[in-house]
Amino acid sequence: MAERRMISKSLLMDNKFLSLSNDTKALYIYLLSFADDDGIVKRSMMIDSVLRVDDENYSALEKNGLIIPDHNDQIKVITDWNSLQSIRKDIYRQTTYLEVRSQLFMRTDYSYTKDPNDKNVFSSADDWIKNGRPKDITDFKPLIQQHLNDRNGIRNDDRNGVRNLSIDQYSLDQRSIDQDSTAQQRAEKGNKDQHRATTTQQRSSNGGMGEILLSDHRSTSTKYNNATTENGVNSGEDNGVNQDAENNFKLDPERTQEIASLFDSLNQSFDVNLSVDDERLRMLFDNLLNQYKIGYIENGLIELSESAGSQNKGNVKSLVVNHLSETVKSLLTN
Template identity: 35%
Template sequence: MAERRMISRSIAEDDRFVDMNPISKLLYFYLVLNADDDGFVGSVKMINFLTGANADNYEELLDNNLILKPTQSGVYVITDWYSQNKIEGKIYKPTEFLSIRELLYIKTNFAYTLNPSDDDVMAPVNAWIKNGRDKKTSPEIQLQQYSHHFQETSKKVPGSVEETSSKLLAQNRIDKIRLDKSRVDKTRKDQVSKDQHRSTHTATTTSNKGLGKDSSSSVASTSTMYNNATIASTERPSMENRLAVNDEIESLFDSLNREFDSNIPYDDQRLVVIFTDLLNKYKMSFVQEGISQLASTRSGQSDVNSIKNLVVNHLSDAIEQVTVG
């Protein structure tokens, strides 16, 4: 961990900071000093010992939006981390709390927020970091760049990081769960039976062998399947329109629930789509190994939504690491 961290005068001399209890101020300094390169603090027992801080002091920092606590895992996030600190790419080390970072958004003043509907949101944090943590380009230009980027990639990559938000907040606040109804209707009419789906899937995975990415499968059809699986809960598809769950899919759910100590049902359509698509590209064993590797990076997260978002956004990358290794 770095020996030096930055604290801005604009924060330390702000009214919300000046009016706080002295112990709360000291706590903030120690949290910043002990944060990782993304502004996350996962262990605070020594900090509490050194400062004499208690739950009231943390609550004061939370009330003043100086820190965020997005989960019950005990991990705290310095809200204004990137507005105060600039860490060069050659020494930057990403946080180990990736499942927590995917819940955050970056604002135009480079502060963190948990609220995707905030008018100042520029992009999901994961996307902003992936694109170099740019603080030189004006936020307005970056917002336009991210808007264009996600409009394009959301057509090609099911389960990209934008799926962690309820809306893509850029330009005209594009509604991400908007469906092309004509395509949905056509897909539903053409939906095959469970047995047909199983035989087609078996033939594809058998012919692919090994890594066997299916070059004949179209991106458009995968995107359509994914959109159908993310229909709002008020418009749940009937049983005849839901994707079939075969033995391999059930085995992957078993692996997921075992590795994450969860109880996600087999008919979760969002994950059925992801698993079906991955099995058309990789061997069953690679997908299971990817789930195992993903579980080792979850940082103690066990709620169902966090697990599902982790699978949607990162399982494909975990499988790639397995195959490369």
């Protein structure tokens, strides 16, 4: 947990805050200071005794909408956490209270709510955080509509064959959504690329013709990272990593966010700073995302880190490459 938190003048001037008693104001500031990077904090006997506060003070904060209670009365969520705090991606650590966070939703002012039917909700908190916690979204309407569709059991790809839209695609620095990228078109493109690669001919040094035979095991997934290229991949497979993927393949923005999120989880779990540009780990995560939901892989990283103990960067990479796949599989079978 961070040693410093921000307290803005806008908070101190807010009527919801000013209407509180002085001891309740002090309690709120203490909760801000001790909350984790997702704005979730556990009630502390130490704080209660130092400030001489009780249930009435917590109830006052809840009544004014400054905190959200959990069914576990000891856990509190700072409602306006994301507007009050700015935490860099490279130092952000997700909460340990994942079950609490899974019940939260994001409003268009980036505050939390537990009401999924709030007209201003545009995403679950988990999805917003997975997509990098963007605060520069310029058009919430499509995201609000997608949230409503998901709540009603209607997915974008069920309605018109278009993949679901990720939050960051409505950010200020993102391009507009490519509505032509349907699952069928991606499959057809993959088949054409594979056919073209397997029939490519190359002249040998003595002037003869030699046919280049490529493995049929190359990855056909387009849900990867962003539209960049990968080079220098070795052939063969290594503990779930498809090493024979075609060079220079096009990467998908939705998969970009998933893999970036997994790198964040890896770095947080092992307390390292491995780069998202690490090709071997990217290939591993892409392969696993074709088989498992991202939450299962994140749990696998946590389990692997807890069983491994202290590791340096090189050992962490080797450990993850060689054992993450089997760890995820074992978690699902236990």
